[in-house]
Amino acid sequence: MMLSDPRPARISRELSKRLTIVILGVKGGVGKTTIALLLGIGLARRGRRTLLIDLDITDPNLHVGLGIDPRNIMPGEKKGIDPVRINGLGFVSIAPYAKGLPLALRGVEAVNALRELLSAVDYEGYDTVVIDTPPGAGDVVLDLLNVLENPRLVVVSSTTKFSLDSLNRLLWLLKEMGKEPNAVVYNMVRDISNNSLKDGILVRYDDELENAFGNLELLAKTNAYKDLEKLIDRILRMDH
Amino acid sequence: MVYNWMHEWAIAEAVILEVENLITRYPSLRRIKVVAGELQNIDESVLRQYLDMMMKEVAPGVDYEITREKAEFKCNVCGYRWSLDDVDLSEDEREAIHFVPEAVHAYVKCPSCGSRDFIVVKGRGIKLLYEVRE
Numbered sequence: 513m514m515l516s517d518p519r520p521a522r523i524s525r526e527l528s529k530r531l532t533i534v535i536l537g538v539k540g541g542v543g544k545t546t547i548a549l550l551l552g553i554g555l556a557r558r559g560r561r562t563l564l565i566d567l568d569i570t571d572p573n574l575h576v577g578l579g580i581d582p583r584n585i586m587p588g589e590k591k592g593i594d595p596v597r598i599n600g601l602g603f604v605s606i607a608p609y610a611k612g613l614p615l616a617l618r619g620v621e622a623v624n625a626l627r628e629l630l631s632a633v634d635y636e637g638y639d640t641v642v643i644d645t646p647p648g649a650g651d652v653v654l655d656l657l658n659v660l661e662n663p664r665l666v667v668v669s670s671t672t673k674f675s676l677d678s679l680n681r682l683l684w685l686l687k688e689m690g691k692e693p694n695a696v697v698y699n700m701v702r703d704i705s706n707n708s709l710k711d712g713i714l715v716r717y718d719d720e721l722e723n724a725f726g727n728l729e730l731l732a733k734t735n736a737y738k739d740l741e742k743l744i745d746r747i748l749r750m751d752h
Numbered sequence: 753m754v755y756n757w758m759h760e761w762a763i764a765e766a767v768i769l770e771v772e773n774l775i776t777r778y779p780s781l782r783r784i785k786v787v788a789g790e791l792q793n794i795d796e797s798v799l800r801q802y803l804d805m806m807m808k809e810v811a812p813g814v815d816y817e818i819t820r821e822k823a824e825f826k827c828n829v830c831g832y833r834w835s836l837d838d839v840d841l842s843e844d845e846r847e848a849i850h851f852v853p854e855a856v857h858a859y860v861k862c863p864s865c866g867s868r869d870f871i872v873v874k875g876r877g878i879k880l881l882y883e884v885r886e
């Protein structure tokens with residue numbers, strides 16, 4: 513008999529009905545998770561029923577930004593995994609299932625975990641899904657880009673030479689795949705008047721963020737959030 | 753009909769959606785076999801109830817059965833193989849693994865060398881096997 517995996521069928525059906533935004537980071541440490549968090553908060557504040565999904569399978573930390581201890585929460589069940597609710601945002605992550613313990617997963621298993629989480633969620637009640645991913649373009653990111661039909665892509669980079677070098681390669685790859693990003697966010701920018709980055713959305717370096725994690729009201733008052741409103745506007749325009 | 757809310761519904765729904773894809777691709781689809789891995793330990797009755805309800809609608813005449821597969825692990829460091837019977841898990845840990853089988857990596861180490869770097873060789877979650885008429 514032939515073998516087939518039923519999960520992509522449900523993932524693609526559920527997510528193609530919704531505004532799905534995938535946040536890609538050129539490498540670790542560029543603030544991809546922060547951008548995913550601020551974008552999720554922003555979309556919810558504009559009235560979108562927003563679900564945040566952490567797909568950084570082996571090293572999830574979106575829950576830190578949301579101020580949740582994954583050892584103390586367990587999503588419920590409806591017609592699928594019922595996302596945890598935090599101040600009006602839905603949240604799904606592998607973290608509650610691993611209880612903060614290390615997860616040593618080889619590529620195939622990380623892909624399995626990604627497909628399991630995405631296919632098992634009960635998306636009812638959400639019209640917008642923001643997905644945080646592992647850094648770079650490894651197995652999980654490639655599989656995600658394969659399974660999703662029409663995601664909006666946001667690429668996050670910092671302005672260091674290393675990041676910009678990686679950014680070039682990632683943009684090249686996405687172009688080849690026919691999946692050019694809808695926006696490039698330059699994060700942690702120290703010199704906001706930097707003209708060489710005019711094609712992207714510039715988000716200032718912000719000391720306040722670290723203290724605001726866990727407090728969504730406070731996060732929405734940060735300079736980084738204000739800079740990101742341009743991205744929120746752009747994404748909402750794309751949905752029309 | 754009264755339903756128990758369970759995440760098995762999403763799994764069953766994925767199976768039916770994939771059967772719909774298969775029958776579009778292979779109109780002579782003959783039978784399917786849903787293999788349920790021991791590690792995920794899904795409630796088979798929910799899956800069966802959903803398939804009984806939907807198969808005659810989306811794939812009339814296609815036979816189907818649900819079978820189980822024992823879980824087996826293999827250490828990537830020392831090569832040792834073991835089964836779920838060799839492992840002690842709490843109720844909470846079993847629950848977590850039920851939702852995401854890969855969570856097993858948080859709670860289980862190789863019984864021989866203590867490594868967390870192992871693979872689930874079989875019996876993980878749901879697989880769909882299918883046969884097309886010649």
Ligand SMILES: [Zn+2]
Pocket residue numbers: 827828829830831832862863864865866867
């Ligand atoms: Zn071993």
